[in-house]
Amino acid sequence: MDVTDVQRLPAEQRFADELVRLRDNDKNDRPKGWQLSPRAVRSFVLGDSKLDVSQKFFGDDPLVDRCIVSLMGQQGLMLVGEPGTAKSLLSELLSAAISGDSNLVVQGSAGILEDHLRYGWNYALLLAEGPSERALVASPVLTAMRDGKVARLEELTRCAPEVQDAMISLLSEKTISIPELGPGQEVRATPGFNVIGTANLRDRGVHDMSSALKRRFNFETVQPIADREFEKALVARQVAERMAEHPRATELDEKVVDVLVAVFRDLRTGTTEEGATVATPNSVMSTAEAVNVAHAAALDAYYLDGAKTSTSHIARQIRGVVFKDDPEDARRFRSYIDQIAKARMKRDKAWSEFYKAAKKDLGSL
Ligand SMILES: Nc1ncnc2c1ncn2[C@@H]1O[C@H](COP(=O)(O)OP(=O)(O)O)[C@@H](O)[C@H]1O
Ligand SMILES: [Mg+2]
Incomplete structure (x- = not known):
């Protein structure tokens, strides 16, 4: 073998x-x-x-x-x-x-x-x-x-x-x-x-x-990784390892990892960077799950979209990978999107793409 x-x-x-x-x-x-x-x-x-x-x-x-x-x-x-x-x-x-x-x-x-x-x-x-x-x-x-x-x-x-x-x-x-x-x-x-x-x-x-x-x-x-930069580095590295078998797919942009890790940390801790309180889901918001989301997003982007992985791919994967079909969690995620992600749209393209794709994905609920 x-x-x-x-x-x-x-x-x-x-x-x-x-x-x-x-x-x-x-x-x-x-x-x-x-x-x-x-x-x-x-x-x-x-x-x-x-x-x-x-x-x-x-x-x-x-x-x-x-x-x-x-x-x-x-x-x-x-x-x-x-x-x-x-x-x-x-x-x-x-x-x-x-x-x-x-x-x-x-x-x-x-x-x-x-x-x-x-x-x-x-x-x-x-x-x-x-x-x-x-x-x-x-x-x-x-x-x-x-x-x-x-x-x-x-x-x-x-x-x-x-x-x-x-x-x-x-x-x-x-x-x-x-x-x-x-x-x-x-x-x-x-x-x-x-x-x-x-x-x-x-x-x-x-x-x-x-x-x-x-x-x-x-x-x-x-404990879950406390340091944001550590967590970002770990997610980026582990996704790169998993994507090694698809050598033609491009690496994740730092910005994409940044948004993903921010969303996970906000939902894990129940407190956002801005100091706002959000409802924490029952689902596990661990680094391991963040890696799973990024990996799924990278596969989606490469094989189905023929595009570079963006925050919209991330948004599309979160529901299936993390929240499975828990309707309560989907509602909590929706209120996070409406309150927090929406307000971050003006920060940059990564957040506005994330917001729009999440909104669309949740629209069917
Ligand atoms: N502090 C950490 N250091 C390195 N990898 C981590 C860390 N936290 C989470 N991970 C990632 O999460 C993955 C899943 O961890 P696992 O050992 O299955 O968790 P547990 O047994 O606690 O449920 C690890 O293989 C690794 O990719
Ligand atoms: Mg275990």
Whole structure:
């Protein structure tokens, strides 16, 4: 299989050359079981211009340091925050840098059972030869313990409380016993093992995390990017990356990114640059969603319009990409357009085109 055919490679493959350079130049101490020193892990996530290592997570350097320190300790690391704040990305980057492997993932959902955290069986082999190492199907957590790697638990709060409880005993005992293989048979965690969980604040209601689980993890809250210029740079760069497979499409104008990011920030925070208050939608107005809108707009402009991406393409994509078909949100967006975007028409062409296209798009509602 040609790697370029895979839609998204794991971080250790996407940035394999960076990891090699970091490793070759790593003169600092490494905790047992780690592929890189904590400093090199930080460079991988936050960038190092001397080694030509790109910055991948933006906006909160001290958070990254705290996460790395936490993973050296006894407790797991739990990243919580709004959807689209790069919790999964950060967990992927940390496990790629620390273990060279970001694939030991359990995706939390109501369907996850305790066995998914421990082990299962290949039933054909189990029937043929009885319980054996060969018939055992290790969970990502068991593999991480055995190999001294970081396991990732995505959306842990979506799992049933019993499953969360099972996680507690795994984290406190750092052992998985496998009685089927014989008395006393177990897998003990080797150095380098730890767990990174992620949880979306919006799911909280689903299954509140137990206090025991909370004690087993260090919690870090990931905030949306606070700095406007950071956010603009990130959106521009990520759209450019996604559009790399369409090399003839032109890059996004700064002005287009500027309008998009302004709209997202106004609606996310509920306060505009001018200090006016606007109703915030239920939909997630994250940087990740802004990238999705810009990407859709760029594809629309290039393939359907044969034109350069403009703010009118952005306006046309916001409803479908962000508000889906939530009529309440569409109403909130309409009042934003009527009150805020309209008043900005006199600023420049980018805003007046945005206003006109949004108005037209919302007209059918
Ligand atoms: N602070 C940030 N630094 C880098 N990328 C970010 C940041 N915030 C959002 N993103 C973008 O948002 C995308 C989605 O993030 P993801 O990890 O799926 O979010 P979450 O798991 O928090 O819902 C990331 O892959 C990245 O493109
Ligand atoms: Mg996620």
